[in-house]
Amino acid sequence: xxxxxxxxxxxxxxxxxxxxxxxxxxxxxxxxxxxxxxxxxxxxxxxxxxxxxxxxxxxxxxxxxxxxxxxxxxxxxxxxxxxxxxxxxxxxxxxxxxxxxxxxxxxxxxxxxxxxxxxxxxxxxxxxxxxxxxxxxxxxxxxxxxxxxxxxxxxxxxxxxxxxxxxxxxxxxxxxxxxxxxxxxxxxxxxxxxxxxxxxxxxxxxxxxxxxxxxxxxxxxxxxxxxxxxxxxxxxxxxxxxxxxxxxxxxxxxxxxxxxxxxxxxxxxxxxx
Amino acid sequence: xxxxxxxxxxxxxxxxxxxxxxxxxxxxxxxxxxxxxxxxxxxxxxxxxxxxxxxxxxxxxxxxxxxxxxxxxxxxxxxxxxxxxxxxxxxxxxxxxxxxxxxxxxxxxxxxxxxxxxxxxxxxxxxxxxxxxxxxxxxxxxxxxxxxxxxxxxxxxxxxxxxxxxxxxxxxxxxxxxxxxxxxxxxxxxxxxxxxxxxxxxxxxxxxxxxxxxxxxxxxxxxxxxxxxxxxxxxxxxxxxxxxxxxxxxxxxxxxxxxxxxxxxxxxx
Numbered sequence: 284x285x286x287x288x289x290x291x292x293x294x295x296x297x298x299x300x301x302x303x304x305x306x307x308x309x310x311x312x313x314x315x316x317x318x319x320x321x322x323x324x325x326x327x328x329x330x331x332x333x334x335x336x337x338x339x340x341x342x343x344x345x346x347x348x349x350x351x352x353x354x355x356x357x358x359x360x361x362x363x364x365x366x367x368x369x370x371x372x373x374x375x376x377x378x379x380x381x382x383x384x385x386x387x388x389x390x391x392x393x394x395x396x397x398x399x400x401x402x403x404x405x406x407x408x409x410x411x412x413x414x415x416x417x418x419x420x421x422x423x424x425x426x427x428x429x430x431x432x433x434x435x436x437x438x439x440x441x442x443x444x445x446x447x448x449x450x451x452x453x454x455x456x457x458x459x460x461x462x463x464x465x466x467x468x469x470x471x472x473x474x475x476x477x478x479x480x481x482x483x484x485x486x487x488x489x490x491x492x493x494x495x496x497x498x499x500x501x502x503x504x505x506x507x508x509x510x511x512x513x514x515x516x517x518x519x520x521x522x523x524x525x526x527x528x529x530x531x532x533x534x535x536x537x538x539x540x541x542x543x544x545x546x547x548x549x550x551x552x553x554x555x556x
Numbered sequence: 557x558x559x560x561x562x563x564x565x566x567x568x569x570x571x572x573x574x575x576x577x578x579x580x581x582x583x584x585x586x587x588x589x590x591x592x593x594x595x596x597x598x599x600x601x602x603x604x605x606x607x608x609x610x611x612x613x614x615x616x617x618x619x620x621x622x623x624x625x626x627x628x629x630x631x632x633x634x635x636x637x638x639x640x641x642x643x644x645x646x647x648x649x650x651x652x653x654x655x656x657x658x659x660x661x662x663x664x665x666x667x668x669x670x671x672x673x674x675x676x677x678x679x680x681x682x683x684x685x686x687x688x689x690x691x692x693x694x695x696x697x698x699x700x701x702x703x704x705x706x707x708x709x710x711x712x713x714x715x716x717x718x719x720x721x722x723x724x725x726x727x728x729x730x731x732x733x734x735x736x737x738x739x740x741x742x743x744x745x746x747x748x749x750x751x752x753x754x755x756x757x758x759x760x761x762x763x764x765x766x767x768x769x770x771x772x773x774x775x776x777x778x779x780x781x782x783x784x785x786x787x788x789x790x791x792x793x794x795x796x797x798x799x800x801x802x803x804x805x806x807x808x809x810x811x812x813x814x815x816x817x818x819x820x821x822x823x824x825x
Contacts, residue, residue, distance in 0.1 A: 454641030461609060462655035462706065463631040472654065476645040552645035553688075 319343055340522040349523035350530060358512075362528070363535065365507035369425065369500075370493050370539075373432020377489055380433070381440030382482060386474060388441065389448025402441065410435040410496045414503060424504040428497070435496040436489035443485025447478030479550040487543035494536045509535075558588040558740040559622035559633075559709035561608060566617035568603065576767035577603055578614070583761060583770060587622075587709075590733055590743040592757035594750070594800070600768025601746045605712050608744060609635040621710055631655045631706035636716040640699035642687040648674070648698055649683050655706040673701040676735065693724035700732060704739075711736055713745040717752070729755045730781055737780055750800070754792050755782050762796070764803050771803040 326342020329335045340346070353359040388394045388402075410431045417427035451474065459473045501510025509532050516525035566581040578600045585591050593601040606612040608619050610629040619626045621633050629635075634655075642651050652673055653666040661669075674680045677697040682690065687698060696716060703711060713732070717725040733756045736743040745756050753760045757776050764771040774796055778788055 452641060454637060454639050455643065457611065457635075457637070458641045458702075459654075459658075461611070461629045461631070461635050462658050462702070463629070464658045468658050472657070473643070476643070479645075 337520075338522055341526050345523035346526040346530065349521070350527035353524060353527055359528075359531065362507060362509050362512040363531065365505075366497060366501065366509045367535075369428050369508065370432055370490075370497050372429045373493055373497075374436050374486070374489060376429065376433045377436030377440055377493070378486060381437045381485070381489075382444050385441045385444025385482075385485070386448050386470075386478070389445035389478075390474075395445065395449075402438065406438040406442075410492075411499055414500070418504070428500045428505065428508075431496060431500045432493045435492045436486075439488035439492060440482070440485040443481050443488065444478055447481025448474060450481075451477045476552070480547060480552070483543065483547040483550055487540065487547065490539050490543055491536075494532075494539060498532060558742050560587045560620075561585040561710060561742060561744070562620045563604075563608075564617050564620065566604070566607065566614045566619065568600070568607070568614045568616065572615075579767040579769050581617070581768075581770055585742060585744065588737075588740040588742055590736060590745075590756060590758045592745045592747060592753040592760045593763060594747055594753045594760055594796075595763030595768070596748065596765055599763040599765035601763050602714055603768070604763075605635065605714050605744065605746045608710070609633060609712050611635070631659060632708050633710040633712065634703040634706065634708040635712040635714060636696075636699055636703050638715045638718055640692075640695040640716075642695055642698055642702075644686070644688050646687070647684050648679060648687055648690070651687055651698055652701045652705055654702060659706060669705055670701075673705055676704070677701045677731075691724075693720050693728065696720065696728060700728075700735075704735070704741075708741060710742045710744065713743070715747055718747075718749070725752075726755075726784075732756070734781060750793055750796055751784065753796060754778075754789060755784065760796060762799050762803050772799050774799055 323343050326339060326344070329341060330339040340349075388398050413431055413434050414427070417430045418424075421427040421430060455473050455477065456469070459469050464472065497508070498510040498513065501508040502514050505511055509528055512528045513525055513532075516522070516528060562585070563581050563583045566578055567576060568578040569576055581604060593604065595601045603612065607614050608621070608626065610619075610626040610633065613627070626633070643654070646654070649667075649670050653670045656666045656669060671680070671683075674683055677700055679694060679697055679701070682694065687695060690698065699716070711732075717728050720728065729752055733743065735741075743756070745752070747753055747756075754776055760774040760776065761770050762772045762774065763769065774792075776792055778786075778792060783789060
């Protein structure tokens with residue numbers, strides 16, 4: 284924050300204007316600085332205590348060194364690829380099942396009344412609880428993990444889509460029917476565009492939950508992915524690498540969320556302001 | 557364009573055994589005729605309009621448009637509502653062309669027809685504008701263009717101007733009646749506004765409630781376009797007012813009933 288401000292000083296008259304441009308970036312950067320500082324203090328604490336000295340590599344310095352090294356190796360990229368594939372596949376199935384299900388539940392109030400209780404019940408079961416069952420059903424670990432991601436992603440998508448359909452202005456249906464729309468045209472021209480935003484909001488929630496569930500799911504059985512990489516680093520006592528993977532998980536999670544937000548803006552038909 | 561509408565012995569209950577909403581409605585509307593259904597809230601005038609549109613089936617009797625019984629909605633008999641219900645994810649053009657898109661028209665045909673319609677309703681310069689940025693009157697014009705796009709034989713208006721300010725309402729009333737006259741479209745308007753009835757109708761059907769029925773009819777018989785300031789207009793309005801009062805043996809209605817408020821105000825003036 285301060286460095287940015289001092290750099291702006293030579294152009295003294297333009298100072299407020301420049302600050303206004305920089306400020307939106309400065310605050311988040313300041314937040315990150317605080318986080319790094321706390322992390323660094325934590326590292327100092329670990330290093331200062333003889334009992335925890337062996338964990339001093341959790342600190343920022345060793346972590347960034349390890350991260351830099353790992354970015355040049357294929358192992359990290361393979362792990363990222365494996366994890367992204369799993370979350371992509373899980374979300375794909377989640378959307379493929381969740382969107383039609385959500386539209387159905389939102390459109391027919393009877394379906395809503397029937398589905399609400401069982402779905403609320405299923406929703407509250409941790410996706411990881413399905414693990415033993417998933418392992419029995421799917422012959423590959425990959426399949427089992429994709430299934431767990433699906434179970435995590437499904438509910439936010441279903442509920443958000445159903446909620447969106449329920450909120451559709453009844454006038455829109457009436458007008459479309461009046462203009463001679465058949466069911467398919469109604470779906471394509473009215474229902475889907477009307478709930479696109481709610482669907483994307485559901486997918487955004489799903490991405491969040493799925494990304495959180497993915498790492499523990501990868502602790503089990505598989506030998507690839509970011510969750511496995513964390514476990515592997517722990518087993519080899521490479522704590523710097525472990526923290527580096529945690530950083531990577533955070534960054535990718537943030538990036539995925541940003542993509543969702545971008546898509547939500549893209550499909551937002553509400554006039555702002 | 558234009559088509560006859562015949563209402564044949566229509567009676568309606570929402571459920572068997574429930575109160576009769578409409579009873580023995582019978583009328584022949586000529587092709588190209590402009591008819592207004594007027595009555596208090598709850599007299600079933602809007603229900604009747606929904607039946608003409610094919611959005612609701614009467615439990616007895618039938619509606620025929622151009623001799624064919626109505627069983628479903630169609631872009632050929634098109635209804636406009638109080639709310640324009642434009643689709644906010646489409647711009648003005650796409651909203652207007654939607655009925656044509658549903659009918660499977662080619663892109664070039666849609667574009668040509670939409671341009672022509674936007675010209676007609678005076679929104680040619682708003683073609684690519686977001687519909688949410690339009691005023692209420694402009695939105696209703698877009699809805700009008702959307703309804704006209706499919707070259708309907710019949711246009712049905714369900715109090716479509718009641719949410720607009722007085723000036724916008726007056727100009728749209730004249731315009732819609734004018735456009736329908738020009739294109740020969742049969743126009744049926746539902747309203748509770750005496751002035752609107754005289755402004756837009758060749759013939760007014762006065763409805764009474766409990767059960768909903770056509771109680772009397774009035775031929776307006778004034779030349780188009782109507783001039784609300786003329787003596788003849790005022791005379792017609794008074795005549796309709798009198799019919800209305802006979803029809804309902806008017807008892808003072810509670811203040812919150814907007815129909816009642818309007819009627820009293822008109823009769824005092």
